[in-house]
Amino acid sequence: MGKKKQEKYGTNDAGGGAGTDAKMSGKQYEEELYRLHVELVKLQEWAKATGAKVCILFEGRDGAGKGGVIKAMTERVSPRVFRVVALPAPTEREKSQMYVQRYIPHLPAAGEIVIFDRSWYNRAGVERVMGFCSEEQVDSFLRAVPLVERAIIQSGVLLLKYWLEVSEAEQTRRLQARINDQRKTWKLTDMDLKSYSRWYDYSRARDAMFAASDTEESPWFVVHSDDKRRARLNIISHMLDRIPYEAIPRKKPKLPARQKPQGYHEPDHPYRRVPDRF
Numbered sequence: 001m002g003k004k005k006q007e008k009y010g011t012n013d014a015g016g017g018a019g020t021d022a023k024m025s026g027k028q029y030e031e032e033l034y035r036l037h038v039e040l041v042k043l044q045e046w047a048k049a050t051g052a053k054v055c056i057l058f059e060g061r062d063g064a065g066k067g068g069v070i071k072a073m074t075e076r077v078s079p080r081v082f083r084v085v086a087l088p089a090p091t092e093r094e095k096s097q098m099y100v101q102r103y104i105p106h107l108p109a110a111g112e113i114v115i116f117d118r119s120w121y122n123r124a125g126v127e128r129v130m131g132f133c134s135e136e137q138v139d140s141f142l143r144a145v146p147l148v149e150r151a152i153i154q155s156g157v158l159l160l161k162y163w164l165e166v167s168e169a170e171q172t173r174r175l176q177a178r179i180n181d182q183r184k185t186w187k188l189t190d191m192d193l194k195s196y197s198r199w200y201d202y203s204r205a206r207d208a209m210f211a212a213s214d215t216e217e218s219p220w221f222v223v224h225s226d227d228k229r230r231a232r233l234n235i236i237s238h239m240l241d242r243i244p245y246e247a248i249p250r251k252k253p254k255l256p257a258r259q260k261p262q263g264y265h266e267p268d269h270p271y272r273r274v275p276d277r278f
Contacts, residue, residue: 029229036236037076044081044113046245051110053157054243057119060164061202062192063174065225065232069164070115072232073239083108086117099123099141100148108157120145124209129201130194142212149218159218160242162235163206164225168199 047054058066074082085106094102100120108114123141127133153159166174175196178188195202214220221238225231 024227024229029233032233033072036233036240039240040073040077040236042247043240043243043245044077045248045250047081047113048111049248052243052245053108053110054113055108055116055152055157055159056113056239057116057121057159057161058164059118059121059125059162060225061166061171062195063171063178064164064166065228066117066164068228069232069235070117073115073236081111082113082115084115084117099137107152120148121209121213124213125202125205126191126195128205129198130191142208145213146215146218149213149215153217158243160239161218161220163210163220163222164231165222166225170226171196
């Protein structure tokens with residue numbers, strides 16, 4: 001990586017568009033995203049070639065745009081390299097385990113980039129606010145998590161942590177849109193509705209989490225995500241700046257000549273065709 005890439009994709013400030021009111025056009029967004037997708041493919045090939053291990057955590061308030069960022073990041077790369085992990089609620093067996101135990105098997109092996117759509121920080125956020133764990137369990141987690149992350153990093157994993165911060169007004173608008181749009185109703189759970197009323201409990205939990213786990217070794221990067229397009233671009237470019245990848249030389253493929261039919265004819269029997277309705 002280096003100076004040239006930082007000049008092309010901006011600084012290491014993952015601000016998500018804070019400080020600018022100009023609306024980004026769809027055309028400008030698609031052009032910038034295309035360029036970043038090209039770099040993500042280079043990152044993918046570098047990870048495969050070098051055996052690099054990258055782990056990216058996305059946390060934030062409900063409706064902050066985590067899913068949109070992850071979709072933008074992964075839509076043009078291989079799911080075998082870019083793995084998205086979004087764990088369901090723990091089973092009774094998992095509840096009896098050491099807290100981070102169920103996350104450990106999902107950490108990247110060589111040549112993998114793992115993206116956590118929420119992570120072990122559930123304990124410091126939703127579990128704390130909604131009363132799914134005790135304050136003693138939260139305190140124990142916050143004391144232990146810097147040590148756990150140090151062990152992860154020392155094992156050779158490049159760990160990046162992003163917090164998406166959305167304003168109260170924008171969160172309300174997005175959650176209301178989920179209620180009104182039948183394509184989005186699956187995104188709104190009973191837990192989301194209960195969490196919505198506890199804005200300041202989440203603020204206090206976030207602040208305590210940052211105080212305990214924002215370290216020089218494993219810092220948090222905050223992204224203001226009211227402007228979804230800018231937030232996505234800023235996060236991807238910031239991530240690329242933080243990873244020392246290089247373009248792997250690759251010979252441009254050329255399609256070979258296709259074989260001759262050698263007497264082959266399409267069969268006469270009808271296929272079960274999908275009707276033309278559009």
